[in-house]
Amino acid sequence: MFGSAWLPAALICSVGVALAADSHVSVLSSVAEFDAFRSKQAGFAVLVYAPWCGHSRALLPEFEKAAASGTTAFAKVDGTEAEALATKLDVKGYPTLLFVHRGDGFPLEYDGQRTEASISKWVKSMLSPSVQQLPSVGMVKAFTKGKPVALVLFVADASAPEAEAMYGVAASANLPCATSTASPAELGLSALTAPSFVAFTSHAEPAVMDSSTALTHASMLRFGKMHALPALVTYTSQLEEALFSAEVGLHLLYFHSADLDSATTASLQAAGEQLRGDAIVATIAVGSHGEVAAFFDVGASSQLPTPSLMGFSLANGTKFAFKGTMDAASVVSFARDASAGLIAPHLRSQPEPSSSGPLVELVGSTFARVAHDPTKHVLVQFYSPGCGHCEKLKPVYQSVAAKLADLEDIIVAQMDATANDVLGFEPEGFPTIVLYPKENKGGVEYDGSRDAHDLIQFVKDARAGRNHIGGLSESSIEPPDEDDGYRVEL
Template identity: 30%
Template sequence: MFILDAPWCGHCKALAPEFAKAANTLAEKESGIKLAKVDATEETELAEEHQVRGYPTLKFFRNASPVEYNGGRQADDIVAWLLKKTGPPAKELKTVEEAKEFIDANNVAVVGFFKDQTTDAAKAFLGAAASIDDHPFGITSDDKIFKEYDVQCGTIVLFKKFDEGKVVFEGDATEKNIKKFVAGNSLPLIVEFNHETAQKIFGGDIKSHLLLFLNKGEDHFEKVTEAARSVAKPFKEQVLFVTIDASEEDHQRILEFFGMKKDEVPAARLIKLEEDMAKYKPESNELTSDSIKQFVEDFLAGKLKQHLLTQDLPEDWDKEPVKVLVASNFDKIAFDSEKDVLVEFYAPWCGHCKQLAPIYDKVGEHFKDDKNIVIAKIDATANELEHTKVTSFPTLKLYPKGDNNVIEYNGPRTFEGLTKFVESGGVDGAGIDEPVEEETEDDDTPRKDEL
């Protein structure tokens, strides 16, 4: 396995000691797996051959075939992932000593106690073990091991070096349920967000997260953390509880993503990571065990309305030929059934948006005296609309008069192309006339996958 990195990359520097530690661990285990690193800024042909688009990139080669690494960024995660890829899904534990050594050697270890590995439950356990790369699985049929851990045949136990120490699986032993059990119990009840845990938090199976924005070192940090810990357990397979140190400079863009200011901390938000991110804000700023519990319960019951970002409406929003829209006035202007309305959804950091700006201003000037046409723009990073999700910038949409059946512009970003699009009622330019470059939220600073 090798890592392609860049000397200037902060994430690479953070990973380097963990990668070295993983290499030492594998050597101590007398494993045949070798770890290596490549400076992708020097070995550019190699980086291009393996389609490296970001740093660090980790690839595992087995029989000369590359496999994309998708595990965690800590040494234990790297070792567990590699051992799972090169060995059986669950290690056979034959003696009490082997079982103890296996459990003691891992931060999280999952053990199945099965006399007969051909049963449906054992097959489900092995199926879950094969599909989970982050944590080691063991399996045993030895009576002495059963006695040592005081379990019955068919028991599945997750051992961990934090919180309550171990958790016994309950319920119908299907592969899906076992995977859910591991996902819900393999992280601490309260997870601190940092470079090491980010991948586990946002790449895990639990997609609903309670984010607690706190200032580490201040009096409220321990108080709110303990309040959350006291109520987190019943929700652990449904909602991940995460603390974010809002005083860290690296975390400022997370606050920006939620439209928060430093003086709002301590604060809580809920986020649901699905195709479209949904964000929720509690009614009260009070963060007690009761208020946190109520917030999560209301979320799970579907009682909460999405919290959508909006800017204040400028007093001079309609002064210029290109009108300024925010979330609060968008529907009134864009869905005016008596006017054709062209809207640019832009991001302040987007280079393509900056290039389009003088052209778009010229389009606005061209139509400024036409009472049936409105040219407008909206900062889509600071204003969210429940009915419209935009992930690439700039995005241009025409809201024609009458039925307001929205038409997206896919033509060239020229004065001629845009004016023809508007004048034709969205006919000329709705199809793809030529390739158009776009910037997504992964192209620049605000990256949702690295919150």
């Protein structure tokens, strides 16, 4: 418990960390303070907040109570003051609650209920992840037997820094983890000496981490996740989390409707072995996962036939269509070229519409030509046909298009983002409105009200060269026209 009565003065001086009066929460104000504090703790909870944020103000008392009720270290960071530290922690918004283990591992973000009880339970689980201690070969064999994957760190000394890092691996990977002081040679791993990190799996021989790689939290976590999946994965919805958390940047997905033949299976299996760590190779039955197939433009009502092999970049959501011979060498070459940006992306597109009127309907094949026109300011609404909020916005957006129709350098457009792709962009929700000004074809997402007057002003600000980063220029808001009063609260 980190109250002033428990924290020695010498530690306060050496760490340089302030402790708020009558608080069990330390205050961290810089990267140096954070690093020093981290080095003194097995693990701690840290809340990054903004004083002006209502959600932050609501969470702080619950966080304080959780700190007072436990024995774990708690800290808080004013992200508006300690901007460098907030950046280091990759904070995207306020408040952000993280658990940090000692070492070099990534902080783990909390996404549960914002109550004292829930926070306390989460912190306790983070501080005490399950890492088995296995002093004998027999215990290692029993621990790894029958498990799809089990991670074992062989060390000469159970208190070694690598062994301590395993607690962070266990908390992050959600996989069975253990440390062992037994000899790897007695398990048939004769070439190994401690420390060594081994992934035991039911689908392959034990995988040993390269001895030239430092055994850190980050490196062991990546290696463990990389080997938790077989070289060729049979996709199920239950496996989706494992696929996307494996930290592998490219997925190769083979969509099929009939049973896989042995030659195709062997080719994909061999490719998966060669690409381990660089790509995940999976098979997907179209009959059972039609929505996934449609997303990749595969199937009877899509552009690509079944079977098809598709590549998918997790970095930007780009899709690639394989057009070669289905053998291991060709699949591996396809993966390498896709990762290197040497293959043209595959974009879903509905047929080009013959639209007329002030509101332009875009599809995948016309988006770049219209939105990236350097002579136009282009406002685009990305919508979903089944979205209730999109339906509510429809008359407002049509009004915006009509009112701006006389301005030749402005285009108001919309696109069904469930059936069409935009290279390097995928909306996180619907509706999403993005302005592509003449001078910034990377796009500026609108985050103002769903009001015709505000949307029009947003576009006019861009046209006049005024500040339009995400919303309205406060210095240039014009009064609404009498018929601009239709508001939609989303």
